[in-house]
Amino acid sequence: MLPSGSFKWRVRDVEIVDAKARKSDSRPTLVDIAKASGVSKATVSLVLRNSPTIPERTREKVLEAARSIGYVYNRGAASLRLPHTRMIAMAVNNLTNPYFAEIVAAIEDALTAENRIVLMSNTGESVARQSAFIETVREYNVDGLLIVPAVGTDASFVNSLHSLHLPCVLVSRTVPGAKVDYVSPDHRGGMIKAVDHLIKLGHTRIGMIGSNENISTGRDRFAGYREALAKHGIPLEPRLVLSGGETRDVGMAHVIQLLDLPEPPTAVVCFNDIVAFGAMLGLRSRNLTPGEDFSVVGFDDIAEATLWRPALTTVAIPRPNVGKAAVQLLFRRIGNRDAPFESVLIPTELIVRDTTCPPPKKSRSKRKH
Amino acid sequence: MLPSGSFKWRVRDVEIVDAKARKSDSRPTLVDIAKASGVSKATVSLVLRNSPTIPERTREKVLEAARSIGYVYNRGAASLRLPHTRMIAMAVNNLTNPYFAEIVAAIEDALTAENRIVLMSNTGESVARQSAFIETVREYNVDGLLIVPAVGTDASFVNSLHSLHLPCVLVSRTVPGAKVDYVSPDHRGGMIKAVDHLIKLGHTRIGMIGSNENISTGRDRFAGYREALAKHGIPLEPRLVLSGGETRDVGMAHVIQLLDLPEPPTAVVCFNDIVAFGAMLGLRSRNLTPGEDFSVVGFDDIAEATLWRPALTTVAIPRPNVGKAAVQLLFRRIGNRDAPFESVLIPTELIVRDTTCPPPKKSRSKRKH
DNA sequence: ACGATCTAGTAGATCGATCCAGTAACAGCT
DNA sequence: AGCTGTTACTGGATCGATCTACTAGATCGT
Numbered sequence: 001m002l003p004s005g006s007f008k009w010r011v012r013d014v015e016i017v018d019a020k021a022r023k024s025d026s027r028p029t030l031v032d033i034a035k036a037s038g039v040s041k042a043t044v045s046l047v048l049r050n051s052p053t054i055p056e057r058t059r060e061k062v063l064e065a066a067r068s069i070g071y072v073y074n075r076g077a078a079s080l081r082l083p084h085t086r087m088i089a090m091a092v093n094n095l096t097n098p099y100f101a102e103i104v105a106a107i108e109d110a111l112t113a114e115n116r117i118v119l120m121s122n123t124g125e126s127v128a129r130q131s132a133f134i135e136t137v138r139e140y141n142v143d144g145l146l147i148v149p150a151v152g153t154d155a156s157f158v159n160s161l162h163s164l165h166l167p168c169v170l171v172s173r174t175v176p177g178a179k180v181d182y183v184s185p186d187h188r189g190g191m192i193k194a195v196d197h198l199i200k201l202g203h204t205r206i207g208m209i210g211s212n213e214n215i216s217t218g219r220d221r222f223a224g225y226r227e228a229l230a231k232h233g234i235p236l237e238p239r240l241v242l243s244g245g246e247t248r249d250v251g252m253a254h255v256i257q258l259l260d261l262p263e264p265p266t267a268v269v270c271f272n273d274i275v276a277f278g279a280m281l282g283l284r285s286r287n288l289t290p291g292e293d294f295s296v297v298g299f300d301d302i303a304e305a306t307l308w309r310p311a312l313t314t315v316a317i318p319r320p321n322v323g324k325a326a327v328q329l330l331f332r333r334i335g336n337r338d339a340p341f342e343s344v345l346i347p348t349e350l351i352v353r354d355t356t357c358p359p360p361k362k363s364r365s366k367r368k369h
Numbered sequence: 370m371l372p373s374g375s376f377k378w379r380v381r382d383v384e385i386v387d388a389k390a391r392k393s394d395s396r397p398t399l400v401d402i403a404k405a406s407g408v409s410k411a412t413v414s415l416v417l418r419n420s421p422t423i424p425e426r427t428r429e430k431v432l433e434a435a436r437s438i439g440y441v442y443n444r445g446a447a448s449l450r451l452p453h454t455r456m457i458a459m460a461v462n463n464l465t466n467p468y469f470a471e472i473v474a475a476i477e478d479a480l481t482a483e484n485r486i487v488l489m490s491n492t493g494e495s496v497a498r499q500s501a502f503i504e505t506v507r508e509y510n511v512d513g514l515l516i517v518p519a520v521g522t523d524a525s526f527v528n529s530l531h532s533l534h535l536p537c538v539l540v541s542r543t544v545p546g547a548k549v550d551y552v553s554p555d556h557r558g559g560m561i562k563a564v565d566h567l568i569k570l571g572h573t574r575i576g577m578i579g580s581n582e583n584i585s586t587g588r589d590r591f592a593g594y595r596e597a598l599a600k601h602g603i604p605l606e607p608r609l610v611l612s613g614g615e616t617r618d619v620g621m622a623h624v625i626q627l628l629d630l631p632e633p634p635t636a637v638v639c640f641n642d643i644v645a646f647g648a649m650l651g652l653r654s655r656n657l658t659p660g661e662d663f664s665v666v667g668f669d670d671i672a673e674a675t676l677w678r679p680a681l682t683t684v685a686i687p688r689p690n691v692g693k694a695a696v697q698l699l700f701r702r703i704g705n706r707d708a709p710f711e712s713v714l715i716p717t718e719l720i721v722r723d724t725t726c727p728p729p730k731k732s733r734s735k736r737k738h
Numbered sequence: 739a740c741g742a743t744c745t746a747g748t749a750g751a752t753c754g755a756t757c758c759a760g761t762a763a764c765a766g767c768t
Numbered sequence: 769a770g771c772t773g774t775t776a777c778t779g780g781a782t783c784g785a786t787c788t789a790c791t792a793g794a795t796c797g798t
Contacts, residue, residue, distance in 0.1 A: 029754055040778045045756060055776070075508045076445055076454065077754035080783045085445065087488075087509075095477075096672065101470045105491045108464075112490065112498070117505055119456075120489040121481065122474045129481070136486055139444045140456075248676040281678050303465070307617040309650055398784055409748050414786060422746070446784035449753045 028069045037065035048073065079141065088116050088330070089137035090146045091130055093173070095122040099272065099300045099317075100148060103172060106323030107146060114327060116143075125150045131157070138166065144330045148172050151214050155179075167333040171326050174216045174343075181333055182343040183326040187217055187299075190315035190348030191224025191269060192231075194297040197313075197350055198267045199232050202358045203295065205265040207240040209254035210275030218243070218271060221299065225269060240265050251278020252285070255296075259286055266359035267295035273302045273314055280308065280355070295356040310354035321346045397438045406434035417442065448510065457485050457699070458506035460499055460516045462542070464491040468641065468669045468686075469517060472541060475692030476515060483696060485512075494519045500526070507535065513699045517541050520583050524548075536702040540695050543585045543712075550702055551712040552695040556586055556668075559684035559717030560593025560638060561600075563666040566682075566719055567636045568601050571727045572664065574634040576609040578623035579616075579644030587612070587640060590668065594638060609634050620647020621654070624665075628655055635728035636664035642671045642683055649677065649724065664725040679723030690715045 030048075034041040039062060047054050047062040054062075079085040088111055092104050108118050119142060121133040130150045137145070144167040149158070155177035161168045162179065169181040198206050208225045212218030222241070229236050242257060244250040251270060255278070258264055270276040276298030280290045290296045291310045298305060298314035305312040325344045332339060399417075403410040408431060416423050416431040423431075448454040457480055461473050477487050488511060490502040499519045506514070513536040518527070524546035530537045531548065538550040567575050577594045581587030591610070598605050608630060611623040620639060624647070627633055639645035645667030649659045659665045660679045667674055667683035674681040694713045701708060 031754080041755085042757080042778055042780095043776085046777090049756090053776070058776080073508045074510065074754055076510050077449055077783095078756070080446055080449060080754080080785085081756040082783090095464075095470050095474045096467060098465060098467055098470070101467070102465050105464045105493075108489065108491050112502075117509065118489050120477065120487050122477050124474075133481075139442045140486065141443065141445050248673075278676070285678070304617075307647070307650075309654070400784080410785085411748060411750095411787085412746085415747090418786090424746070427746080443784055446753095447786070449755085449784080450786040451753090 027074070028071045029074070032069055033062060033066045033071055036069055037062045084143045084334075085141045086116050087119055087137075087140060087142045088144050088146065089119045089121075089133070089140075089142040091121050091123050091133050091150075092148045093123055093125050093150045098302045098304075100172070102302070102319050103148065103322060106319040107171070107326055108323075109320065110323040110327040114331070116327075123150045125152075127152050127154075127157075134161070134166075138164070142166075144168065144334050146171055146326055146330060149175055162337075165337065167330060167337065169326050169330045169333065171322065172217065176216070179341055181329045181341055183322060183329055184217075184220075184343075184345060185317040185322055186345040186348050187220035188224040188227070189345070190299060190317070190350070191221045192228040193348070193350040194269045194299070194315055195225055195228030196231075197352065198269070198295060198297065198356065199228070199234070201267075201295065201356060203265075203267040204234055204359075205237070205240065205263065205267075206234075207242070207254075207258045207265040207268040208270075209242045209244075209258070209268050209279060210246055210250050210271030211241060211243040212246060212271060213243060221271060246271055246275060248274050248278035248281070251275035251280075252282040253278075255279040255282035256286065259283075259288075267297070267356070269297045270299060273298035273300045273305050273312060276312055276314065276355075277304070277308060280312075291355040291357050293360055295359075297350075297356060301351055305351075306353070313353045313356040314351055316349045316351045318346060318349070396443070397440045398443070401438055402431060402435045402440055405438055406431045453512045453703075454510045455485050456488055456506075456509060456511045458488045458490075458502070458509075458511040458514045460490050460492050460502050460514070460518075462492055462494050462517045462519045467671045467673075469541070471671070471688050472517065472691060475688040476540070476695055477692075478689065479692040479696040483700070485696075492519045494521075496521050496523075496526075503530070503535075507533070511535075513537065513703050515540055515695055515699060518544055531706075534706060536699060536706065538695055538699045538702065540691065541586065545585070548710050550698045550710055552691060552698055553586075553589075553712075553714060554686040554691055555714040555717050556589035557593040557596070558714070559668060559686070559719070560590045561597040562717070562719040563638045563668070563684055564594055564597035565601075566721065567638070567664060567666065567725065568597070568603070570636075570664065570725060572634075572636040573603055574606070574609065574632065574636075575603075576611070576623075576627045576634040576637040577639075578611045578627070578637050578648060579614070579619050579640035580610060580612040581615060581640060582612060590640060615640055615644060617643050617647035617650070620644035620649075621651040622647075624648040624651035625655065628652075628657075636666070636725070638666045639668060642667035642669045642674050642681060645681055645683065645724075646673070646677065649681075660724040660726050662729055664728075666719075666725060670720055674720075675722070682722045682725040683720055685718045685720045687715060687718070 030041040030044045033044045044062055047059050090104065090107060092100050094100050095104065111118055119137055123130040123133065127150050130153065146169050148171050153175050155175050158175050158178035158180050169183060172184050174182045195206060208222065211222050226236055239261060242254040255268060258268065268279055270279055276296050279296050283290050283294055288294050298312045301314045301316035305314045325346055329342060329344060399410040399413045402413045413431055416428050459473065459476060461469050463469050464473065480487055488506055492499040492502065496519050499522065515538050517540050522544050524544050527544050527547035527549050538552060541553050543551045564575060577591065580591050595605055611626060613619040624637060627637065637648055639648055645665050648665050652659050652663055657663050667681045670683045670685035674683045694715055698711060698713060
């Protein structure tokens with residue numbers, strides 16, 4: 001985006017008084033420190049950057065002068081010469097979803113620890129906003145880009161970033177066909193753990209609800225479900241898989257739909273915790289108790305999961321690790337633009353709480369004969 | 370913070386080849402456009418800023434050249450001369466709380482609409498992180514600062530920002546004694562509406578739970594509770610007011626504590642929706658149904674509120690308005706550093722759903738005689 | 739026809755840092 | 769004394785924009 005109509009013509013005859021006043025209340029610069037401490041601005045610059053060539057006495061003198069005149073380093077000016085700005089852009093699909101908010105918080109933590117600053121945008125699943133944001137941050141010369149891509153982001157868009165020399169890492173979601181670094185919780189592995197757990201408890205009819213093929217997360221979690229069943233020789237029954245949004249409403253509707261099947265399942269794995277809460281409400285509406293009459297497993301382990309009654313069995317994602325890995329991978333990419341692309345999967349962990357149990361006697365005996 | 374040890378000595382003898390290569394793959398500048406279109410860089414600059422002095426033919430020629438060489442405006446370089454950077458810093462106490470995430474999203478929306486970019490930090494209620502963030506963004510010459518202050522932020526800190534000529538607006542929470550612009554939902558007014566509603570339904574014994582004196586939000590909401598009771602001549606009964614955290618656990622514990630009173634209340638207003646959900650779980654654990662046996666009102670109207678069963682009666686905050694007002698006030702401050710400080714309260718609205726009802730017959734008849 | 743005004747530009751200084759190339763002062767060695 | 773090396777700096781170019789001050793040429797009014 002080019003600078004817009006915000007441009008204003010200045011009045012020609014600016015008075016000298018004005019200019020002086022402006023000068024006096026503007027922030028002190030390297031030159032002011034140099035004057036105050038009797039060295040050149042080049043020396044001051046070296047001191048501020050902790051150059052080992054400056055002897056201790058000079059260092060102290062300069063730093064003292066800097067402190068006393070209230071100097072603040074001007075990164076904007078510096079980065080005109082330097083090859084970096086220490087700014088990292090972060091585009092997130094949906095900040096108001098606690099799962100993503102926590103991912104963003106973890107990444108911001110990791111970046112702050114590395115002395116970087118975050119330019120953030122909540123794209124709200126809009127590819128248009130996502131593109132606009134990226135165009136803008138290019139103008140600010142960010143060193144790199146972390147994206148939780150909006151639904152509908154296409155590979156060519158992601159690949160174009162690479163040809164624009166903008167280091168980029170996708171987080172939690174990927175885009176099919178994109179050649180790009182990627183850090184994500186192991187959605188597939190987590191779902192395998194969830195289904196394994198249910199199978200070990202004795203379940204054989206396990207549904208999956210709230211699944212979503214439009215995003216890689218949905219496909220990965222479904223793949224885990226499919227693979228875990230296959231591993232135990234349980235055929236996948238399409239009627240037990242319901243896809244839709246990722247809302248509580250959907251969870252409720254889906255679980256009821258499954259219960260109304262001629263041969264209902266005895267357990268469900270859910271796309272995420274929100275869907276699982278919906279499922280729990282759906283069970284309640286049929287007078288079934290999760291963890292006694294029917295098993296429910298969530299995904300994400302958001303803060304709510306431990307607070308519900310019964311507490312939700314779910315797959316936990318170590319968010320700080322995701323944040324750290326994303327930042328590491330981005331730094332590696334910044335250091336070497338031609339390195340091979342890498343995908344890092346962060347192991348997930350099943351947290352068994354109170355919503356899973358063996359299948360109720362009735363259906364178990366049925367299965368026995 | 371001064372630039373740190375990340376500084377590295379460059380090898381002296383950089384080859385000319387290297388320098389050339391670097392030049393060729395570095396981004397095109399105004400001068401490149403000037404060369405490509407046969408005008409001076411001053412003219413290019415005027416074109417890019419939509420100056421009306423440039424005739425259409427020249428404009429098109431220059432813009433075409435800019436497009437064809439893939440020019441990207443360099444705001445870092447521009448803001449070395451300009452009095453602004455179009456960057457706004459936003460410090461938020463707790464991003465993983467959906468209420469604040471939604472406030473941040475609303476503000477980011479409003480700033481994007483004004484063609485600004487957001488530097489964000491999640492301070493996690495740490496005043497140390499908050500200070501560190503503000504020191505950092507000073508180095509980046511942000512135009513202004515929006516803060517949801519961390520618990521424990523003190524007035525002198527906030528006031529120091531003003532003397533540093535850093536325009537600042539507090540959002541949702543204020544700091545006692547701070548002379549600063551402030552935009553907030555009308556916590557007090559919202560709570561008055563909530564209590565009025567309960568009183569109109571016939572309640573006279575109304576508790577307040579999850580209240581928190583450490584933050585202005587807590588004090589404001591409590592003030593609303595106190596004033597609404599006073600307005601209707603109902604004496605404030607200290608035993609009915611329980612303060613603590615803002616978690617679901619606290620909500621659950623508090624409502625149970627109230628039910629165990631010799632003369633329990635028939636309704637509670639909660640510090641926020643999270644606490645209200647806890648209260649609903651607490652009621653369930655005593656076999657009471659919210660909205661039939663006992664009334665519960667939340668605050669914030671987070672997305673969850675409408676999805677719970679029964680759906681929560683709560684006080685809604687028009688977040689986009691909060692975001693827009695915060696941005697407007699910040700812009701006013703940026704335009705005039707010496708303007709009088711202003712507080713803007715955004716009206717809140719009671720959303721009556723299914724958790725409020727008249728007090729149950731038993732206690733009503735008791736009251737009648 | 740001539741100065742005045744307007745149009746469409748331009749050269750060069752500037753913002754505040756970094757960085758290259760160089761220097762003055764002095765020590766150490768033969 | 770003369771040479772080399774090291775230490776402790778420094779001047780001035782530079783990054784990529786903006787902004788001031790200025791100009792060449794066209795147009796206008798009388």
